[in-house]
Amino acid sequence: MSQNDDATTFTANYTSPIHEPKHLKIICAGAGASGLLLAYKLQRSFDNFELVIYEKNEDISGTWLENTYPGCACDVPAHIYTYSFEPNPNWSSVYSGSREIRDYFLSFANKYGLDKYIKLQHQVSGAVWNDKTGQWDVDITNLENGSVIHDSCAIFISAVGVLNAWKWPTIPGLHDFKGPVLHTARWDPSVNLEGKHVGLIGNGSSGIQVLPAISPVVNKVTTFIRSSTWVSPTRGFEARMYPDEERQKYATDPEAHLAYRKTLETSINALFSIFIADSPAQKQISDAMKKAMQDKLQISDDLQKLVIPTWPVGCRRLTPGIGYLETLASDKVEVVFGEIAKITPAGCVSTTGQEHPIDVLICATGFDTSFKPRFPLIGLGGKNLLDAWASEAQSYLGIAVHDFPNYFMFVGPNSPSGNGPLIAPMEAQADYMLKMINRWQTENIHSFNPKNEAVQDFIAFKDEFMKATVWQHECKSWYKNNSTSGKVTALWPGSSLHYLEAIADPRYEDWDFKYRGNRFAFLGNGRSQVESDSTADWAYYLRNEDDGPYLSRMKQTKIVARSGTVASEARTSLQF
Structure with missing residues (x-):
């Protein structure tokens, strides 16, 4: 239910027209793809408006600055x-590659x-x-001199991403190893x-x-x-x-380039049906990928049984794996399947007790995918999001949290992180945020906060939907916070x-x-914004x-999606 912070207060500005925008200050954490957007x-x-983006790194672009591994x-x-x-x-x-994307x-x-909006080497340390x-009171640490x-x-908006807080593996003796220890997210090119x-x-x-990237230069892996x-x-x-002539074509013919981009995007969007468990599409892609892996893995049947999963395709994020299987089957590579019991100064000891001596150790061991913020985030009633999400991250539509007013996240829990193309949903999240912010700026709003019942209804719908998907199956995945059988916290139900x-x-x-006094104070001096502009058409309607x-959702969708412009036969051929 909407409410006033002081129902007796009347704060109308009789000198300004309706919807006069008040000053807006936004703080954003992170200058990667979503912060720049x-x-x-x-x-x-x-x-x-005033915008300040605090970025912890020495430059922008987030993950594409941090990840430089071969x-x-x-x-x-x-x-x-x-x-x-x-x-x-x-x-x-x-x-x-990452450098080109950056x-x-x-x-x-x-x-x-x-x-002009970005402060580098400044990390949000509390809010x-x-x-x-x-308002949000925010602490920022200057990483150059340590001052706060x-x-x-x-x-306040979080644009730090979910695959950002890299982690070492929890293996005894990791730091006893005498050779170089590298993490893919903190690569040392020296x-x-x-x-x-x-x-x-x-x-x-x-x-x-x-x-496959390091195989040509190393002696053994x-x-x-x-x-x-x-x-x-x-x-x-x-x-x-891409050959030069193709790149030149896209540079000089925007329509041809757009057609190619649409073909790629449409093809990936058409893959969604493979994520439905036991569907014909799931069976077809599982059979095809199993055969492709068997063809490329020219190794023993026993090792194939270890490398090729029994769980459905898509339970973990699909990975192109260019050259990986061929390299895995090469004489240069030794495959040790199973957990590492411990790490010694000379190498790694498998659960069989065998020690495998090595010169360099590379940890491609991923990130903290709990969605918990990297700093204390304190909302209504002193609630800390670190505690609220200790066991499960629950969001409103992947962008907001109950009891944390005027707070948004990009790619929060249950965003479409692995459902298909991500950039377009990220843009939709930005548009949603700005629609809410527009209301705050042009109406007499103190704060907005998603209702708990709305969040719980969304989570209940999501949990029920996931039962029919491959994501719920028994595989260890960051979609389930690196668990095997936990709730799917990373993906959208659709x-x-x-x-x-x-x-x-x-x-x-x-x-x-929640309003600052009378909710209709934004009506102002009885004049429209149009009347305050002497250059505008005062009979524009x-x-x-x-x-x-069009005022129906169905009609709007058909217009936006250009319904009728694509042959249905062409679309059917893209689907499994």
Whole structure:
């Protein structure tokens, strides 16, 4: 139920027109893909605002600055790993490397002058909601000198990402090893791998990329595989370099480039049916990927049984794995399956008791995927989100949290992180946030907070939906906070296209709004914004035909999606 902080107070501004925007201050943590997107969209649509993005690193672009290990690349085609409105015709290959992706985000920030909002080497270290002032009081640590800055804002946004807080494996003796110990998310390029015997822990996305990249220069790799995983190029997107003539075509013919991007995006969107357990699509892709892995793994049947999973395809994130299986089957690679019992100064000891001597140890062991913030985040009643999410991260539609007013997250719990293309849903999240922020700025709102019953209803729907998916099956996955059988906390209960429709319009009834005095104070001096602009058309609503927006959701969706412009036969051929 909406409420006033003081029902007797009347704070109308009789000198300003309706919806006069009050000053808006936003603090954002993180200048990766989502933080830069927020800055762009805010700058494009809003006036009378202040934005500060605190970024802990020495430069922008987040994960693409931090991850520089050999073979690091995006696991979806680069032409659709861009903002929907900012294509890049110059990608060198289908799966472009981390440096090239980072250059894209640097170029984006430079093109739109976003650097002015960003403070580098400044890390948010705490945030407390002050309900009296209706602001977040935020502490920021200057990482150059260790000093702490105090700042405040009306809206606080987390854009730090979920795959950001890397972690060492919890193996006894890890730091007793006498050789170099590397983590893929904190790569040290000064370590020379040439001619070395390298130990590699992990066969997730980064481990799958590292192995074929280092194989040509090392003497030997002993790879410690703790669980099986599906590895195969995504259907239809074999790795290749783009020839000069193709890149030139995309650079000079935007429509041809758009058509290619749409083909890629449509093909990935069409894959969603494989995530439904026991579906024909799931069976078809499982059979195809099993055969592809068997063909590439020219090794014993016993090892194939260890490497090829028995759980459904998609239970863990699909990984292209370019060259991984061929390298795994090569004479240069020794595969040790199972947990590592301990690490000694000379190498790794398997659970059989055998010690495997190595020169360098690489840990491709992932991230903390609990979604818990990296700092104390204190909301209403002194509630700390670190404690509230101790056992399970529960969000409202992946973007907000009950009892944490005026707070948003990009790619929070149960966002479509592995359902399909992610950039478009990230843009939809930004649009949703800004619609809510627009109301705060142009109405007499103190704060907005998602209702607990709305969050619980969403979680209940999500949990029931997940029972029919492969994500709920028994496999260890970061989708379930690195557990085997826990709740699916990372993924949206539906496709990426489903998510776009679900959050296209805020459900304001799911929110508690608190007002600064009279909720109608925003009506102001009885004049419209149009009347305050002497250059505007004061009869703008008169026209010769009805060209206004359609008012039913179904009609709007058909118009936006250009229904009728694609042959159904072409679409059917993309589906399993």
